[in-house]
Amino acid sequence: EPEVTQTPSHQVTQMGQEVILRCVPISNHLYFYWYRQILGQKVEFLVSFYNNEISEKSEIFDDQFSVERPDGSNFTLKIRSTKLEDSAMYFCASGPQGATNEKLFFGSGTQLSVL
Amino acid sequence: AQSVTQLGSHVSVSEGALVLLRCNYSSSVPPYLFWYVQYPNQGLQLLLKYTSAATLVKGINGFEAEFKKSETSFHLTKPSAHMSDAAEYFCAVSAKGGATNKLIFGTGTLLAVQP
Numbered sequence: 092e093p094e095v096t097q098t099p100s101h102q103v104t105q106m107g108q109e110v111i112l113r114c115v116p117i118s119n120h121l122y123f124y125w126y127r128q129i130l131g132q133k134v135e136f137l138v139s140f141y142n143n144e145i146s147e148k149s150e151i152f153d154d155q156f157s158v159e160r161p162d163g164s165n166f167t168l169k170i171r172s173t174k175l176e177d178s179a180m181y182f183c184a185s186g187p188q189g190a191t192n193e194k195l196f197f198g199s200g201t202q203l204s205v206l
Numbered sequence: 207a208q209s210v211t212q213l214g215s216h217v218s219v220s221e222g223a224l225v226l227l228r229c230n231y232s233s234s235v236p237p238y239l240f241w242y243v244q245y246p247n248q249g250l251q252l253l254l255k256y257t258s259a260a261t262l263v264k265g266i267n268g269f270e271a272e273f274k275k276s277e278t279s280f281h282l283t284k285p286s287a288h289m290s291d292a293a294e295y296f297c298a299v300s301a302k303g304g305a306t307n308k309l310i311f312g313t314g315t316l317l318a319v320q321p
Binding site (some may be wrong): 094095097100124126128131132133134135136139147149182184195196197198199200 | 247298312
């Protein structure tokens, strides 16, 4: 079965450093998402991306965050200057053309620890 | 605005016992409702979904959920727990619509199954 792949599975960084979280969505999917889960809290929507642009973003997704689909296969989330409160599990998801939410496939997540 | 509340962050049942995981939702528009499961070191996997067809929805692995509008609930049940059901379960809601609609998740319920 096709799957969404996220790398790395764990990332440790120092506060103020830039991090890039990588995702390889399912190959024929056109809708891409990032969600995150701070330990003990809800899984929160960050951003959705379609047709090479952001289609929706949450209030969490401020100027420190950016997304990119640099080469047609990867979908990346960049945090420019990490804060302690960015420590969380980050999930990537993708969905095919014309699908509603039930067609979303999620990756296994990247655990980001900011020290 | 939409939200979900999952009662009980940890639920423990004996193998063979009934599993009941509670989810209540709030939505100003007709909702889509979902249950996702996350096994250790894996991504979020869709268990089942309600999209305004039958109110009793059957999913994978013997799970089912019933949409009760009067109670704004979408509780997840399974008649007989199996050891392999031990995982974290997330209830989620979205507005009816296309793939760019975001999912709003609950905080999750960690299910433990005792032998």
